[in-house]
C-alpha cells in the first residue's frame with residue numbers, strides 16, 4: 121500500500137529516467153565517424169548490448185558512460201560500418217586457409233616445386249590441393265603449353281603417388297596430375313562433358329587442364345575421397361575450416377558475409393554453429409542445390425533471422441557461365457584471342473527459368489552468376505520475364521520495380537544496351553572491384569579494346585544509370601581484403617600502377633556505400649545493417665586511415681584496428697586473438 125502516491129510517482133519517473141540513461145557497454149570517442157547515414161559524420165558513439173544507443177558529439181557520451189562502460193579513445197581514427205562482403209565463398213575461404221596458396225607463385229616450375237615439397241610430407245593417396253594459380257601472371261610462360269596453360273608432366277613427376285588438384289584463380293578451371301586423372305577416369309578416349317572441356321595436346325592427349333564443367337570429373341574423385349573420411353573427421357574438418365574463415369573475416373574488418381552458394385549440409389553446419397553461439401560473423405546465404413532438391417527441401421531452409429541476425433538463408437545461386445580468364449565467360453561474339461569460341465553456357469536457360477519460378481513462389485532472391493555479355497543479357501531476359509509476370513498478376517502494381525532484389529553476380533562484361541536494364545528492372549549488380557584490376561592484364565586480349573571500354577567492369581555507367589552496386593571480393597578467388605578492393609574500386613589501378621579505363625572509377629563515398637548500406641540492401645537488411653544510426657546493429661570497424669581522404673597511393677596502407685560485431689570487440693590489432 122502506498123502512503124505517498126506522489127512520491128511513488130516521482131520514484132517511478134526517476135527509475136524511468138535511469139533506464140533511458142542506463143550506461144552503455146561500449147563508448148567510442150574522439151573518432152571521425154562516417155555514419156553512411158544522416159548526419160554524415162560524428163565524433164562518438166555509444167553501444168548497449170547488440171545495438172547502437174547513440175551517435176553524436178564527445179560531450180553527448182557522458183550520460184552513457186558509467187563505471188562499467190568500456191571507453192575506446194579512437195585518437196582521431198576512422199570509424200565506419202563494418203564491411204559487408206557481398207559475394208564470397210565462406211567454406212572455400214576456410215579450405216583455402218588449409219591448402220597450398222598459389223596466388224603469388226611466379227611460374228609453373230615454382231608451383232611444381234611447392235607440390236613436390238607437399239608430396240614429400242603427405243602419405244601416398246592423400247590429395248594435394250592448391251588454389252589460385254594464374255598462367256597470365258607468371259613471369260615466363262610454361263613450356264610446353266597448350267593455349268597458354270601448362271601440361272601435367274612436371275606436376276605428375278612432382279607427386280607420382282598423390283593425386284593433385286590445383287584450382288585456377290578464377291575457380292573456373294583446374295589442373296590435375298596423372299594420379300588424379302587415373303582416379304577421375306580421364307584418358308585419351310574420355311569425351312568432354314557438356315558445358316566443359318578437357319584440354320588436349322596436338323596428339324589428343326589430356327594435358328591435365330580441365331575447363332568449367334570438366335572439373336567435375338576430378339572433383340567427383342576428390343569428393344569421393346573426402347566422403348570416405350569417417351563422419352567425425354569430416355565434421356571436425358568443416359568446423360576447423362569455418363573457424364579459420366571467421367578469423368580471416370574479423371582480421372579484415374568483415375562483420376557480415378554473403379555466402380555465394382552453399383549446400384543444405386553446409387547450412388546445417390551453420391545452424392549448429394548458430395545454436396552454439398559460434399557465428400562470429402553474420403552470414404547471409406545463397407542456397408546452391410538443384411531445382412529438384414529445392415522443390416523437395418528448399419522451403420525448410422528459408423531462414424530470416426530477424427531476432428539475432430546471425431544466419432539468414434533467403435537466396436538461391438545459379439551460374440550461367442564461366443570466367444573470362446579461362447575463356448569460359450559466355451559472349452555475344454567470339455573471343456578476340458580465340459575466334460573459334462564464344463565461351464560456355466553452364467546452366468540451361470530452362471533450368472534457370474525453373475529456379476526463377478521456384479524463387480518467386482517461395483520468397484527467395486535469385487542470384488545469377490553472369491560474366492560474359494551474353495550471360496548477362498540472358499539473365500536479365502529471364503529476370504524481366506518473371507518481373508513482368510509478377511506485375512501483370514497485380515492489377516495495381518506500381519510502375520516501379522517490384523522489389524524482388526534479384527541479383528546478377530559479377531555483371532562483369534555488359535553490352536551497352538543492357539546497362540540501363542539493371543536500374544529499370546531493380547536488379548542489383550553484385551560486383552567485385554578487385555576483379556577489374558586483377559583481370560586487367562588479359563581483358564584486352566580476350567575482348568579487344570572496343571568491347572573492353574564499352575562494357576567491362578563499368579560500375580560508373582551502372583551507378584549513373586541508377587543501378588545499385590554491392591561490392592565484394594569473391595574470396596577465395598581474391599583475397600578477402602576490403603581495403604585492397606576499395607582501392608581497386610576508386611582507382612582501377614593494379615599494384616603496378618596501370619589504371620584500367622579510369623573513367624569508370626567510383627567516388628570514395630560510392631565505394632564506401634557499395635561495401636556497407638548497398639550490400640545490406642542487396643540482402644534486405646538495410647534496416648539493421650550498413651550504417652551507424654541509433655537502433656541499428658553495432659557492427660563497425662576502426663581503421664588507421666580515413667578512407668574518404670587518404671591519398672590514393674596510401675589507401676592500401678590502411679589497417680584494421682578493431683572489428684566490432686554486435687557491440688563486441690571481436691578483433692583488436694596487436695591483441696592475442
Ligand SMILES: [Zn+2]
Nearest residue numbers: 207208380594
Ligand atoms: Zn563466386
